[in-house]
Amino acid sequence: MNLLFAWRYFxxxxxxxxxxxxxxxxxxxxxxxxxxxIVVLSVFNGFEDLVKSLYSTxxxxxxxxxxxxxxxxxxxxxxxxLKSTAGIRSYSLVAEDKALLQNxxxxxxxxxxxxxxxxTKVTSVAEHLVSGKYNLGSPEKPAMVLGAVVESSLNLRSxxxxxxxxxxxxxxxxxxxxxxxxxxxxxxxxxxxxxxxxQQDFDNKYVLTNLxxxxxxxxxxxxxxxxxxxxxxxxxxxxxxxxxxxxxFGSNYIVMxxxxxxxxxxxVMTVERWVIYAILTLILAVAAFNMIxxxxxxVLEKQKDIQVLKAIGANNNVIQKxxxxxxxxxxxxxxxxxxxxxxxxxxxQLQFHLIPLQxxxxxxxxxxxxxxxxxxxLVMLTVVIVAFTAAWFPARKxxxxxxxxxx
Numbered sequence: 187m188n189l190l191f192a193w194r195y196f197x198x199x200x201x202x203x204x205x206x207x208x209x210x211x212x213x214x215x216x217x218x219x220x221x222x223x224i225v226v227l228s229v230f231n232g233f234e235d236l237v238k239s240l241y242s243t244x245x246x247x248x249x250x251x252x253x254x255x256x257x258x259x260x261x262x263x264x265x266x267x268l269k270s271t272a273g274i275r276s277y278s279l280v281a282e283d284k285a286l287l288q289n290x291x292x293x294x295x296x297x298x299x300x301x302x303x304x305x306t307k308v309t310s311v312a313e314h315l316v317s318g319k320y321n322l323g324s325p326e327k328p329a330m331v332l333g334a335v336v337e338s339s340l341n342l343r344s345x346x347x348x349x350x351x352x353x354x355x356x357x358x359x360x361x362x363x364x365x366x367x368x369x370x371x372x373x374x375x376x377x378x379x380x381x382x383x384x385q386q387d388f389d390n391k392y393v394l395t396n397l398x399x400x401x402x403x404x405x406x407x408x409x410x411x412x413x414x415x416x417x418x419x420x421x422x423x424x425x426x427x428x429x430x431x432x433x434x435f436g437s438n439y440i441v442m443x444x445x446x447x448x449x450x451x452x453x454v455m456t457v458e459r460w461v462i463y464a465i466l467t468l469i470l471a472v473a474a475f476n477m478i479x480x481x482x483x484x485v486l487e488k489q490k491d492i493q494v495l496k497a498i499g500a501n502n503n504v505i506q507k508x509x510x511x512x513x514x515x516x517x518x519x520x521x522x523x524x525x526x527x528x529x530x531x532x533x534x535q536l537q538f539h540l541i542p543l544q545x546x547x548x549x550x551x552x553x554x555x556x557x558x559x560x561x562x563x564l565v566m567l568t569v570v571i572v573a574f575t576a577a578w579f580p581a582r583k584x585x586x587x588x589x590x591x592x593x
Contacts, residue, residue, distance in 0.1 A: 208480040213520040215473030220524025220569055221531065223466045227561045228532050230462060232554030234455055240385040244392075245447045246278075246308045247421050248428055250414040251440045256283070257410045258439060267434055268414070273427045275417045276307035281400040282412045286354040286371070287393065289340040296336055296393045298355065300400025308417040311382055311394065318344035318380025322396040328353075329379040335390035337381040350375035357405035372403045467568055474517075474576035481513055481580035485587075492587045506585035513577020514570065521569040525562060532557050 252258040260268075260279070268277060278301055285298035301322070306312045312320040316334055323329030330351075337344055340351065354371040376395060383389055401408065418427060424443050432441045445452050485492070492505055532555045534540055539552035 208476060208483060209516065212473070212476035212480050213516050213523075215476050216470070216517055216520030216569060216573070217524040217527065219466070219470035219473050220521045220565055221528040223463070223470065223565045223568070224525060224528035224557075224561055225531055225555075226462060226466060227459075227565070228528070228555045228557045229553050230459055231556040231558055231561070234459075235556055236550065236554050237385075237451070237455070241387075241448055241451065242444065243310050243314060243384050244388050245444055246415040247418040247424055247444055248416040248431065249442045249447055250416070250431065250435065251412075251442060253438050253440050257406060257412060258414075259407070259409050260411060260414070261409070264435065268416075268431075271427065271430065271434070273418055273420065273423050275419045276304050277414055277416045278302055278304040278308045279397060279411045280305070280413050280415055281397055281404065281406060281410070283355060283400070283404055285393070285403075287336070287340060287376075288352045288354070289342060292339070292341050294336055294339045296333075297391050298330075298353065298393045298395060298400060298403075300395055300397040302397045305394075305415075308415050311384065314382045314384050315380045316383045318378070321379035322394060323377065323379070323399070324396060325398040325402060327377070328374065328395050328399040329377045330393050330395040331380045331382060332378060332394075333389035333392050334381045334383040335386070336393060337378070339390075342378050342381075344378040344381045347378055350377045352376075353403070355400075355403040357403060372405065374399070374403060463564075467572070470568065471572050471576075474572050477513055477516060477573065477576045478580060480516070481509060481577055482583070484512065485509065485580050485584040488584075489587060492584055496587070502585035505587070506581045509581035509584045510574065510577050513573050513581065517569050517573030517577075521566055525565070529557070 250258070268274070280302075281300040282297055285296055287294045287296055306320070311331070315331070317337075318331070320331055321329045322331065330353075332340075332342070332344065342351070352373055353376045354373050357372040376399075382394075397411075398408070401410065416431075418424060421444075428441050428443055432439075435441070495505060535553060535555045541553050542551055543553060
């Protein structure tokens with residue numbers, strides 16, 4: 187019955203045309219606010235997925251690190267247990283530390299990462315080469331694959347230059363010579379074989395080469411590593427496998443999932459998402475003030491109707507529910523139209539890439555979009571809560587109208 191009265195009040199002609207105009211304006215504001223929320227959240231989802239996919243190119247499902255210090259030691263028995271762990275698709279042993287690369291007069295401080303032959307099975311770095319080829323050489327004749335920014339900063343062309351680059355690393359037990367610090371470093375010539383382009387965090391600081399070479403430069407034992415990177419058959423089983431590996435290796439080792447390896451990144455993205463949602467919800471709340479005006483004027487318009495309803499037995503709750511229903515009806519109608527509009531805009535962006543990204547230096551040329559059902563539920567709940575809050579004040583005022591049937 188409440189909805190019947192609300193629908194009738196919405197459709198019925200008003201004595202003052204301004205009431206109809208304000209009602210339609212309030213509904214339009216809700217349409218725009220709802221569509222904006224969904225579109226912006228969908229674009230954020232698109233960027234979030236893109237960033238995660240780029241980081242997953244370099245970071246694996248799980249990574250084993252030393253609980254303290256820079257290195258961990260793995261025995262044959264531990265490696266065999268790792269191989270036999272159910273759910274692990276492949277693993278790669280890595281050794282990583284800072285290095286100084288020098289090409290003539292040009293220098294660059296980088297992270298040199300030595301990897302074994304399984305590295306291409308746990309990451310897809312080799313699929314993101316922009317020049318040269320994926321070749322890490324041997325301990326005697328090392329080669330490296332550089333980040334594209336590192337390549338540029340060293341004035342290199344990996345697919346053309348034949349002269350090697352000199353690499354310096356500070357090995358274990360080396361004493362620092364204050365007169366000539368470079369004499370305290372292990373050094374070797376390394377050929378540039380290729381360059382990868384993934385994401386700025388990797389492109390401007392990482393260099394890949396073979397594992398034994400880095401171990402020699404750092405003066406580590408053959409069973410010393412900085413970590414073990416692991417790829418799983420089913421990423422959905424990450425928690426279970428992580429727990430099993432932690433129990434297997436003990437407290438001297440830390441097992442990290444992809445989220446823990448990039449905790450700051452994921453935390454920032456989560457905070458940004460909720461900040462965007464809060465700002466757009468505030469805009470939606472401001473738009474709801476139009477609804478307060480429309481319902482207040484409708485209450486003044488229907489004073490006689492309210493008094494008649496009270497005279498025939500309607501209590502304050504019934505009157506309040508009628509006008510609350512009116513406000514919720516306006517909001518839900520506006521939200522439904524806004525959702526349809528947002529879906530249309532997102533579909534057009536996905537199909538035709540209507541809005542391009544400026545600059546042309548990003549990995550995609552248009553704003554990525556990903557619609558998620560959770561966003562639709564969240565936005566609808568937000569609209570209902572905002573509308574209920576906005577409608578409550580004029581509905582309460584209508585319910586407190588005294589019975590005065592005298593003309």
